[in-house]
Amino acid sequence: MWGGRFSEPPAEALWRFTVDHSDRRLLADDIAGSLAHVAMLGEVGILDAEEAAAITTGLEEIRQEAESGGFEFSEADEDVHSAVERRLYELIGAPAGKLHTGRSRNDQVALDLRLYLRRAARERIDDLAAFATLMADRSDEVGEAVVAAYTHLQQAQPIPVGKHLLAYGWMAVRDAERFAGVAGRLNVSPLGAGAAAGSSLPIDPAITASALDFDQAFDNSIDAVGSRDVVAEYAFCCAQAMTHLSRLAEDIVLWATSEFGWITLDDAYATGSSALPHKKNPDIAELTRGKSASVAADVAALLGIQKGTPLAYNRDLQEDKRAVFHADDTLATALPALGGLLATARFHPPQPDDRTVALDVAEALVARGVPFREAHEAVGRLVASVGGGSLRDATQEQLAGAHPLLTGDDLPSVEEAAARHPVAGEANRLRTACESLGS
Ligand code: ARG
Numbered sequence: 001m002w003g004g005r006f007s008e009p010p011a012e013a014l015w016r017f018t019v020d021h022s023d024r025r026l027l028a029d030d031i032a033g034s035l036a037h038v039a040m041l042g043e044v045g046i047l048d049a050e051e052a053a054a055i056t057t058g059l060e061e062i063r064q065e066a067e068s069g070g071f072e073f074s075e076a077d078e079d080v081h082s083a084v085e086r087r088l089y090e091l092i093g094a095p096a097g098k099l100h101t102g103r104s105r106n107d108q109v110a111l112d113l114r115l116y117l118r119r120a121a122r123e124r125i126d127d128l129a130a131f132a133t134l135m136a137d138r139s140d141e142v143g144e145a146v147v148a149a150y151t152h153l154q155q156a157q158p159i160p161v162g163k164h165l166l167a168y169g170w171m172a173v174r175d176a177e178r179f180a181g182v183a184g185r186l187n188v189s190p191l192g193a194g195a196a197a198g199s200s201l202p203i204d205p206a207i208t209a210s211a212l213d214f215d216q217a218f219d220n221s222i223d224a225v226g227s228r229d230v231v232a233e234y235a236f237c238c239a240q241a242m243t244h245l246s247r248l249a250e251d252i253v254l255w256a257t258s259e260f261g262w263i264t265l266d267d268a269y270a271t272g273s274s275a276l277p278h279k280k281n282p283d284i285a286e287l288t289r290g291k292s293a294s295v296a297a298d299v300a301a302l303l304g305i306q307k308g309t310p311l312a313y314n315r316d317l318q319e320d321k322r323a324v325f326h327a328d329d330t331l332a333t334a335l336p337a338l339g340g341l342l343a344t345a346r347f348h349p350p351q352p353d354d355r356t357v358a359l360d361v362a363e364a365l366v367a368r369g370v371p372f373r374e375a376h377e378a379v380g381r382l383v384a385s386v387g388g389g390s391l392r393d394a395t396q397e398q399l400a401g402a403h404p405l406l407t408g409d410d411l412p413s414v415e416e417a418a419a420r421h422p423v424a425g426e427a428n429r430l431r432t433a434c435e436s437l438g439s
Contacts, residue, residue, distance in 0.1 A: 044207070058095075074086065111189060160422075178241075234328070381402040
């Protein structure tokens, strides 16, 4: 492909170090980009109709091979772009030499990656919307069971467990919105930017941009081939979503302990121990936690790849694909695994400590005109006077000792306190938010 100025073949060590196979998944996008490119070359008259038709026919055949799984990569292919061009030569001979007119692998790879990530972003939006909808549905099914909301991992206030699930649902909605944002920025075609400064031939980037359904073609060719900010942003979208899942995973690990006892995992979504016959482990949750670290590292890699590279294209940029594909694949596999775990888990949380109604008790005094600080101190005294016991067991004397206005009627049950935070309406609002993500 580029041997003209070289007198020796590449060293084995060079080849092993520089060849990239991580881009093979760009095959379909590479062919689609080439089909649009050759159509444009024909339309503007750079290729005659016969040449354009011969190349198009060859590319269509390669597309069929790719779709049927029959496309064969060769060890001698430097990357996916060389593989397609090599195959085109095998199929149609000499006219294949005109495909790369007015184009470089630099704008080609930038195009392929944008096509791939634009489609992947839509998939991730659907996956996240499905996950958030699942949180709404589970909240309807199990959500009235009362648990404590926690701060500092200490029981804080009684809530329906659905609140906890819905919180993760809203995070997933924002994660999906972030993917929609990057999808918009991905939707600019770099094709026509060439190696760095376009072509002296009368190519028309607007034609290929519209054929490939982009919002527009690039404004600046150097930016088009040299920038990877949207790739890093895509990885960040994955990393933030994985980080949310990681927090949920940590909650699940806690909930599944015998100490918490909130949930029992379905056998199909738990794993066993090779040594301890009684064990049932939450490996999906643990790996979500672990993998979120490696996806965060993908973002660091993509920032590092950019920071010292002079404009425009440098081979460093080839490393972008390994990182962003890993980030995207990890999120794409984590969502259904964790979703399945939550869809099938049985929720049976024990009652929270009834001292979690303490704020409600203080606020009952506040409602009768007692300053909040005074009420806070009074309820603190009451908590101290019952020792480790239940607030509901406080005697008339202990109540009056804490505050003269305090009566047994001021002590709600945890169910009554939790009922102040209804979840059904919120679950419906979450479902509506998910539906509007699809459009
Ligand atoms: N495989 C390369 C990459 O992924 C394609 C672009 C190669 N360009 C070049 N000038 N060597 O970045």
